[in-house]
Amino acid sequence: MSPRKNHADQADIDTPLVRELVAAQFPQWAALPLEPVDSGGLCNAIYRLGSDLSVRLSLWPAGTDVVQREQAKLAALAPFLPMAIPTVEAIGSPTDAFPGTWSVHRWLAGTHPSPGALVDPRGLATDLAAFVDAFRRIDLPDRPPAYPGERRTRAPMVSMDSSTRKAIDELDGLIDTRAASASWEESLAAPYDGREVWVHSDLTPSNLLVSAEGRLTAVLDFETCGVGDPACDLFPVWYLLPANLRDEFRAALDVDDATWLRGRGRVLSQALIVLPHYKDANPATANYARHAIREVLAAPR
Structure with a gap:
């Protein structure tokens, strides 16, 4: 194989x-x-x-x-x-x-969690918040950037704008492109104070492992981790967690409104870009992207 x-x-x-x-x-x-x-x-x-x-x-x-x-x-x-x-x-x-x-x-034991089929959603949300909080608190002398092209800018997502809008156009007929554009523009306008913390930067279901009891056992793929915008690690909110637990996850990490909007935008951008490329070649990845897009566009703005 x-x-x-x-x-x-x-x-x-x-x-x-x-x-x-x-x-x-x-x-x-x-x-x-x-x-x-x-x-x-x-x-x-x-x-x-x-x-x-x-x-x-x-x-x-x-x-x-x-x-x-x-x-x-x-x-x-x-x-x-x-x-x-x-x-x-x-x-x-x-x-x-x-x-x-x-x-x-x-080898790390566990299975990838699936949105809508979580055994212990609240426990998993607690575990994910604990992981992100611990990651933010890391203090090491070597501080590689998570996204080098975004360093030293007050608008870290501007570099994602053209590719995001291109992906929206490519998905015309598959998603509500007007809603996607409106959500993206709101996130793009969210201010950023330049604070940097350690972030994993890709906490999607395929990089998480859970036990049979539904608790987080391991986190995978640290190739792109480094210091960056705290919004980078809000991916589980829309990729995985049920809507009724999002406020608890947000409160555990003390996420302000602007960071929440930037996090939502990062998820939307990644999912929009992934979907046209992998909807035929990689069904599992495409399904995660579809779910994230639906959840973001259903969120109140």
Whole structure:
């Protein structure tokens, strides 16, 4: 089985290739069972290796420094966070068959939550707020920007404007484009005081794992985390949480009106951009985007 092809130019990755890479570079794990994981992710192919490990390969092979930076970042962040996050156990070298660096991670148990099918919505909302609050409180000397193009600006979402409006036009007939434009313009106008905190920046359901009891057990994919607008970590509000718990989540994080509007706009922008690209190629991602768009457009303005 190969990962779903979302783009024509992504790397060709399949089980025999991954098995060959592991056997050649990490023979201590060569005999372990290997199977692909349909994570719904857009950037990496994931394979489970035995019961305790996973192999991650970028769909667009990256250089060694990228994976090493990720390893260092995860190790630095982990002590501050109340939930499990990935740990890089080993870094694989490029080969002729796969010309990028790849990594072996510790396996994290759980399943991706699905909006509308949450076992313990209030407990999950509490866990997510605790994670975001802990993330905001991190104080490390290295402060990489979550969105480099937005640094040192009082209007951090302006750089997203043209791509968002383009996506709205592409979805004419599939969504209420007038409502989407009105919601986006309101969020775009929300002021920003320049305060920066540590943010994960992509707390969508595909990056969250929950237990059978419905509580948050782990958070995945820290490639784009860094310091930025606190609104970046309000994604669960519209991607996942039921409407009756949003005020509780907001109160737990003491979110002001302007930050709430910017957060809503960031969710809308991402979902609008994702949907036209993945509505056929990646149904799971497209369904998450559709849900987020519906929830944002249903919210009072």
